[in-house]
Amino acid sequence: MQPRARRSNDERSATTRQALVSASRALFVEKGYAQTSTPEVVAAAAVTRGALYHHFEDKQALLRAVLEREFAELRRAIDQATPPALDAREALIAGSLAYLDAMAVPGRTRLLLVDGPAVFGHAEMMALDEASAAGSLREGLAALLGDGPLVPALASLLSAAFDRAALAISTGGDAKAYRAAMLALIERVTAGVGR
Amino acid sequence: MQPRARRSNDERSATTRQALVSASRALFVEKGYAQTSTPEVVAAAAVTRGALYHHFEDKQALLRAVLEREFAELRRAIDQATPPALDAREALIAGSLAYLDAMAVPGRTRLLLVDGPAVFGHAEMMALDEASAAGSLREGLAALLGDGPLVPALASLLSAAFDRAALAISTGGDAKAYRAAMLALIERVTAGVGR
DNA sequence: TGGCTGCATACATGCAGCCTGTATGTTACC
DNA sequence: GGTAACATACAGGCTGCATGTATGCAGCCA
Incomplete structure (x- = not known):
C-alpha cells in the first residue's frame, strides 16, 4: 500500500466529482435514475456515500450534473x-x-x-x-x-x-x-x- | 356505529379498486408518481395497504390501472x-x-x-x-x-x-x-x- | 526560508425515518 | 367450512443527516 500521492484539494475534488458523475451516468443509462441507488453509484465510483453527499446536495443534484x-x-x-x-x-x-x-x-x-x-x-x-x-x-x-x-x-x-x-x-x-x-x-x- | 350494509364480494372489490384508482390518480397528478407513497394513497382512499396489495400486484400496477x-x-x-x-x-x-x-x-x-x-x-x-x-x-x-x-x-x-x-x-x-x-x-x- | 499551529475542506461511518413488498392473522361473504 | 377480502406486523433497503477523522492549507514567528 503506497502512501497516496500528495494532491491539492481542487484536484481531489475534481477527480471525485468526475468519478461520481461518470459512474452515475453509466448507471442511470443502464438502469434508469429511479432504479439506481446511491450505494451502487459510490461503489462504481470507488468512493463512499459521504463523498457523494459532500459534493452534491442530494441524488437529484447528481442527475442535474x-x-x-x-x-x-x-x-x-x-x-x-x-x-x-x-x-x-x-x-x-x-x-x-x-x-x-x-x-x-x-x-x-x-x-x-x-x-x-x-x-x-x-x-x-x-x-x-x-x-x-x-x-x-x-x-x-x-x-x-x-x-x-x-x-x-x-x-x-x-x-x-x-x-x-x-x-x-x-x-x-x-x-x-x-x-x-x-x-x-x-x-x-x-x-x-x-x- | 352502524353495522355495515351487507354487500356482495364483487361489489366490495369494485368500490375498493375504484377508491384506490381515484385516490392514486389525484395524488399522482398532484405530486407525481414517484413522490406519492402507498400509505398516502390508502389514507386518501380510506382503506389499508393490505387492500391495496390484495388488488394490485405492486405500486406500478396501480399506475397502470x-x-x-x-x-x-x-x-x-x-x-x-x-x-x-x-x-x-x-x-x-x-x-x-x-x-x-x-x-x-x-x-x-x-x-x-x-x-x-x-x-x-x-x-x-x-x-x-x-x-x-x-x-x-x-x-x-x-x-x-x-x-x-x-x-x-x-x-x-x-x-x-x-x-x-x-x-x-x-x-x-x-x-x-x-x-x-x-x-x-x-x-x-x-x-x-x-x- | 522553514517549521509549527489552527482552521477549512474532503471525506468516512453510523443512525433515524420512511417506504415497499410480503407473510401472517382476522373478518365477511358464499 | 371454505374462500375471498381485507387488516396488521415484519424484513430489507434506501435516503439524507449528523457526527467523527484525516488531509491540505494559510498565517505566524523565528
Missing part, C-alpha cells in the same frame, strides 16, 4: 455544425442533422428525454436546454418565418418532433427514415418563404 | 369525434382537435406523457396506446399519403408534436396558438395530395 454535461456537449456539437457563414436555411438543416447525430451518443436520449423530464419536469428541462437545441431552433425558424404569433408554437412542436426522432432512432428505429421525415417536415414548414 | 382508464376515455373521445361518415381529411382534423380537447382533462398530460413513459418506458406506453391516438393518426395519414416508407416515421413525429401541444397547453401555453400550429403542420404535411 450529468444532464448539464450532456447539454453542454450537445450544444457544442450544434454550434460547431452551424458556423455563421451559413444562411438561415442552411443553418437550420445543418443544425438539425447535427442534433440528431449528437443525440445518437449512447444513453443521451434516455438522460435528456426520459429521466430528466420525469425528475425535473419539462419546464425546468427547457430552462436547462434554453441555450441549446430548442433555442437554436426557435431562432432559426424566426429568421425564416419572421416572428408571427405561431412561430414559437411551431418551434416547440418541431422540437418535440426532433426529440421523438432522436428517441426512435436510439431505440432501434429506422434512422434514415426518421432523418428524412424530419427534413421533410422542416421543408414543408419553411416552404414558400425566403426561397 | 390509472393509465388504462385514461387511455380508454381518450379513445372514446376520439372515436366519438370521428364518425365513419367523415372522409380522411375531415377525420384527421376532427380527430386532432378531439385529441387536444381530451388531453386538456386536468392531470391527463402528466399521467400519459410524463409519469407513464418514465415508469414504463415509451415502448410499453405505445403498446398501451396501441388502439388509441397514435394508431388513429397513422391510419389517417396513410389514408391520405399512401404507404410510403416515410409515412410511419412522419406519423410518429406528428404524434410527438401532438403530445407536446397537449403538454404545452396544459401547462399554461397559448392553446389557440398551439392548436393553430398543429393544424398548420398537418395541413403542410398533407398538402398536395387528395386535394
Whole structure:
C-alpha cells in the first residue's frame, strides 16, 4: 500500500466529482435514475456515500450534473455544425442533422428525454436546454418565418418532433427514415418563404 | 356505529379498486408518481395497504390501472369525434382537435406523457396506446399519403408534436396558438395530395 | 526560508425515518 | 367450512443527516 500521492484539494475534488458523475451516468443509462441507488453509484465510483453527499446536495443534484454535461456537449456539437457563414436555411438543416447525430451518443436520449423530464419536469428541462437545441431552433425558424404569433408554437412542436426522432432512432428505429421525415417536415414548414 | 350494509364480494372489490384508482390518480397528478407513497394513497382512499396489495400486484400496477382508464376515455373521445361518415381529411382534423380537447382533462398530460413513459418506458406506453391516438393518426395519414416508407416515421413525429401541444397547453401555453400550429403542420404535411 | 499551529475542506461511518413488498392473522361473504 | 377480502406486523433497503477523522492549507514567528 503506497502512501497516496500528495494532491491539492481542487484536484481531489475534481477527480471525485468526475468519478461520481461518470459512474452515475453509466448507471442511470443502464438502469434508469429511479432504479439506481446511491450505494451502487459510490461503489462504481470507488468512493463512499459521504463523498457523494459532500459534493452534491442530494441524488437529484447528481442527475442535474450529468444532464448539464450532456447539454453542454450537445450544444457544442450544434454550434460547431452551424458556423455563421451559413444562411438561415442552411443553418437550420445543418443544425438539425447535427442534433440528431449528437443525440445518437449512447444513453443521451434516455438522460435528456426520459429521466430528466420525469425528475425535473419539462419546464425546468427547457430552462436547462434554453441555450441549446430548442433555442437554436426557435431562432432559426424566426429568421425564416419572421416572428408571427405561431412561430414559437411551431418551434416547440418541431422540437418535440426532433426529440421523438432522436428517441426512435436510439431505440432501434429506422434512422434514415426518421432523418428524412424530419427534413421533410422542416421543408414543408419553411416552404414558400425566403426561397 | 352502524353495522355495515351487507354487500356482495364483487361489489366490495369494485368500490375498493375504484377508491384506490381515484385516490392514486389525484395524488399522482398532484405530486407525481414517484413522490406519492402507498400509505398516502390508502389514507386518501380510506382503506389499508393490505387492500391495496390484495388488488394490485405492486405500486406500478396501480399506475397502470390509472393509465388504462385514461387511455380508454381518450379513445372514446376520439372515436366519438370521428364518425365513419367523415372522409380522411375531415377525420384527421376532427380527430386532432378531439385529441387536444381530451388531453386538456386536468392531470391527463402528466399521467400519459410524463409519469407513464418514465415508469414504463415509451415502448410499453405505445403498446398501451396501441388502439388509441397514435394508431388513429397513422391510419389517417396513410389514408391520405399512401404507404410510403416515410409515412410511419412522419406519423410518429406528428404524434410527438401532438403530445407536446397537449403538454404545452396544459401547462399554461397559448392553446389557440398551439392548436393553430398543429393544424398548420398537418395541413403542410398533407398538402398536395387528395386535394 | 522553514517549521509549527489552527482552521477549512474532503471525506468516512453510523443512525433515524420512511417506504415497499410480503407473510401472517382476522373478518365477511358464499 | 371454505374462500375471498381485507387488516396488521415484519424484513430489507434506501435516503439524507449528523457526527467523527484525516488531509491540505494559510498565517505566524523565528
